[in-house]
Amino acid sequence: LIERQRKILQLLETSGPPLHRLLGRLTQRHDVVSDLLQELFLRLWNSEAFDKARNPSAYAYRAAINLAFEWRRKQQTACQALEQNCRSMNNSSALEKMIQAEELQQVLNATSRLNNLARDVVVMRYIEQHSYEKIGEWLGKKPQHIRSVCAKAMAQLREFLKDNNW
Amino acid sequence: MPEIDEKEIERRFKAISQFELEPEITIRDLKRTRESLTGQISKQQARTKKIWRTIMKSPLTKLATAAVIVIGTMIVIHYFTGSFDGSSIALGQVIEDVNGIIENMKRMPWVVKTYREPQGVTLEEWFCFEREYWIAKTPAGAVVSYNYAEGRKYDYNPDANSITIASLHKGDSSYSSFSSPRAILESLYELVMNKSTKPQTKISRERSRYKGMDVEILKIAFSTNERKYRTDLFIDTKRKVLIRELCNITDSSGKTVLNYEEEFNYPEKGPADIYALGVPRTANVIDKTDVTLAKRTEDPTLVALDITLPKPMFAGTPQDNRVENLEKPLGKPRPPFLAPAGTKNVALGKPVSSSDEEPIIGQLDMITDGDKEAPDGSYVELGPFPQQVTIDLGAIHKIYAVVVWHYHKQPRVYFDVVVQVTDDKYFITNVKTLFNNDIDNSAGLGAGKDLHYIETNEGKLIDAKGVKARYVRLYSNGNINNDLNHYIEVEVYGKPVE
Numbered sequence: 001l002i003e004r005q006r007k008i009l010q011l012l013e014t015s016g017p018p019l020h021r022l023l024g025r026l027t028q029r030h031d032v033v034s035d036l037l038q039e040l041f042l043r044l045w046n047s048e049a050f051d052k053a054r055n056p057s058a059y060a061y062r063a064a065i066n067l068a069f070e071w072r073r074k075q076q077t078a079c080q081a082l083e084q085n086c087r088s089m090n091n092s093s094a095l096e097k098m099i100q101a102e103e104l105q106q107v108l109n110a111t112s113r114l115n116n117l118a119r120d121v122v123v124m125r126y127i128e129q130h131s132y133e134k135i136g137e138w139l140g141k142k143p144q145h146i147r148s149v150c151a152k153a154m155a156q157l158r159e160f161l162k163d164n165n166w
Numbered sequence: 167m168p169e170i171d172e173k174e175i176e177r178r179f180k181a182i183s184q185f186e187l188e189p190e191i192t193i194r195d196l197k198r199t200r201e202s203l204t205g206q207i208s209k210q211q212a213r214t215k216k217i218w219r220t221i222m223k224s225p226l227t228k229l230a231t232a233a234v235i236v237i238g239t240m241i242v243i244h245y246f247t248g249s250f251d252g253s254s255i256a257l258g259q260v261i262e263d264v265n266g267i268i269e270n271m272k273r274m275p276w277v278v279k280t281y282r283e284p285q286g287v288t289l290e291e292w293f294c295f296e297r298e299y300w301i302a303k304t305p306a307g308a309v310v311s312y313n314y315a316e317g318r319k320y321d322y323n324p325d326a327n328s329i330t331i332a333s334l335h336k337g338d339s340s341y342s343s344f345s346s347p348r349a350i351l352e353s354l355y356e357l358v359m360n361k362s363t364k365p366q367t368k369i370s371r372e373r374s375r376y377k378g379m380d381v382e383i384l385k386i387a388f389s390t391n392e393r394k395y396r397t398d399l400f401i402d403t404k405r406k407v408l409i410r411e412l413c414n415i416t417d418s419s420g421k422t423v424l425n426y427e428e429e430f431n432y433p434e435k436g437p438a439d440i441y442a443l444g445v446p447r448t449a450n451v452i453d454k455t456d457v458t459l460a461k462r463t464e465d466p467t468l469v470a471l472d473i474t475l476p477k478p479m480f481a482g483t484p485q486d487n488r489v490e491n492l493e494k495p496l497g498k499p500r501p502p503f504l505a506p507a508g509t510k511n512v513a514l515g516k517p518v519s520s521s522d523e524e525p526i527i528g529q530l531d532m533i534t535d536g537d538k539e540a541p542d543g544s545y546v547e548l549g550p551f552p553q554q555v556t557i558d559l560g561a562i563h564k565i566y567a568v569v570v571w572h573y574h575k576q577p578r579v580y581f582d583v584v585v586q587v588t589d590d591k592y593f594i595t596n597v598k599t600l601f602n603n604d605i606d607n608s609a610g611l612g613a614g615k616d617l618h619y620i621e622t623n624e625g626k627l628i629d630a631k632g633v634k635a636r637y638v639r640l641y642s643n644g645n646i647n648n649d650l651n652h653y654i655e656v657e658v659y660g661k662p663v664e
Binding site: 008009012016017020021024025026028030033034037038041042045046048049066070073103104106107108115116122126127128129154157158161162 | 170171172175176178179180181182183185186187191192194195196198199200202203524526527529535536537539
């Protein structure tokens with residue numbers, strides 16, 4: 001138990017900030033990130049699979065992606081616009097902000113429709129901007145495979161977004 | 167709207183990736199998570215220290231631990247070194263004193279020991295040597311008692327609000343390592359002797375006052391290869407009994423392994439039974455004693471299945487008038503299900519396939535991973551319309567029961583629940599239906615006459631009557647809340663066919 005405790009708290013120290021940021025990016029909501037981060041680490045603490053994970057950081061990363069999209073799925077109402085903490089939008093007008101936020105929600109919603117592997121790969125590649133090699137290492141697959149998953153996912157995303165191009 | 171090509175998608179992803187949170191928000195959230203995690207860990211640590219395991223099996227937290235350490239240490243010193251620190255007290259006197267202390271404690275009508283760790287872990291134990299009775303309570307409200315005179319163990323689980331009564335077999339390690347409360351002392355004596363191989367022991371004694379009493383404090387320090395032990399024993403000089411112990415154990419690097427305080431009190435009266443320690447009278451009683459089970463069945467080879475239930479997420483079993491053909495709630499825990507000895511969950515860890523190979527939430531292997539708890543992260547969500555999951559037991563088994571938990575966070579009813587078994591992986595031949603509540607044949611597997619039921623933490627137990635099969639398939643078709651299908655866990659109780 002002590003060893004597990006050390007492991008989970010160490011993970012919080014080292015991977016907590018990037019996981020926190022990732023949850024923010026995938027939800028685009030600063031007001032829910034705190035709860036999601038807590039939920040994530042409590043899940044990890046209670047997960048037997050986490051104990052067996054070869055790479056705890058990678059496992060936590062995938063769990064965070066899963067959790068964020070699970071949260072998105074539960075959101076029945078329209079997602080809110082980007083909040084004040086989104087620095088990238090600070091210079092935009094209110095209308096521009098709304099349009100941009102809508103666009104981002106569309107692509108995130110489309111991503112949530114991908115299968116788990118494709119979704120994880122897309123998030124790691126395009127949002128977290130990791131290399132194919134790094135993603136392959138985390139997911140236990142070859143970089144070529146990741147590249148292929150990315151290409152197929154992108155094609156699927158285009159289809160999804162075409163369907164919903166309002 | 168711009169044309170949504172690959173570049174546009176990448177542009178949007180890039181915008182998403184530029185979302186940053188203020189550093190102070192990150193620091194705040196990390197702090198909250200750390201606190202939340204620490205709270206959870208402490209809670210789990212408290213639970214992990216199951217009283218019966220901690221107290222009855224660990225040599226460090228038993229009654230009069232410290233007193234026995236003294237004897238054990240002294241004897242070891244005598245055997246291995248023949249001497250001890252020059253500033254310490256006379257060996258013979260200490261042994262004599264401690265022997266007397268233990269005998270005095272045994273003569274007390276009741277001994278209450280309260281164990282505390284700085285992290286907040288507390289345990290309360292009551293001993294009655296005359297009645298051969300021991301009872302303990304954790305902060306979480308769990309109560310366990312060993313009545314050696316009656317040969318019974320009582321175990322109250324506050325989460326399930328149930329009391330399990332089991333037979334207490336002397337010498338049976340599954341119930342107790344000891345045959346009586348007195349045996350705890352004797353056993354400790356041996357344990358400490360065996361463990362202390364190279365002591366560098368120092369003992370001193372001093373007079374003091376504690377809680378208005380004159381006390382003598384025996385300060386003992388000794389080492390083994392891996393540990394350093396320090397313990398202070400507070401002896402009530404009037405009654406000659408132990409009233410307090412402070413203990414600190416460190417590893418070879420000086421890091422604290424265990425740090426605790428124990429207080430001993432000697433009341434005239436103690437709890438008559440587990441109800442006296444706060445167990446509600448309304449708690450459900452599950453009697454698993456040998457006598458009761460033997461009466462319950464004419465076949466003595468049958469035993470009650472040991473089905474561990476997850477934590478309930480709502481109280482009682484509500485009725486739902488929207489669903490026709492609904493099973494009336496039992497209003498009490500499900501009675502034990504009897505099956506031949508050796509029957510176990512043969513689905514644990516077995517591969518699962520499904521009509522929906524890409525679940526919306528979770529993974530299919532979660533259905534047989536042993537996690538039956540209701541919170542998010544424990545369930546698999548399959549798509550709408552009729553869906554099935556199939557468990558491959560790997561070989562033909564004689565199946566006595568199938569227990570399924572769809573989703574028990576809310577009192578839901580799942581529709582068209584059908585459970586089939588076969589030895590044919592294509593489910594074409596030898597298919598036997600164990601349960602079917604699809605009253606209008608909407609799933610197309612034939613109309614069933616079984617009742618709808620409300621999901622609870624008990625899961626649905628389906629009597630398989632010893633059918634022989636390798637594959638178990640479970641269908642469902644949405645629930646009263648939505649069109650989706652969920653599974654938390656499926657257990658298949660059986661035995662391999664010889």
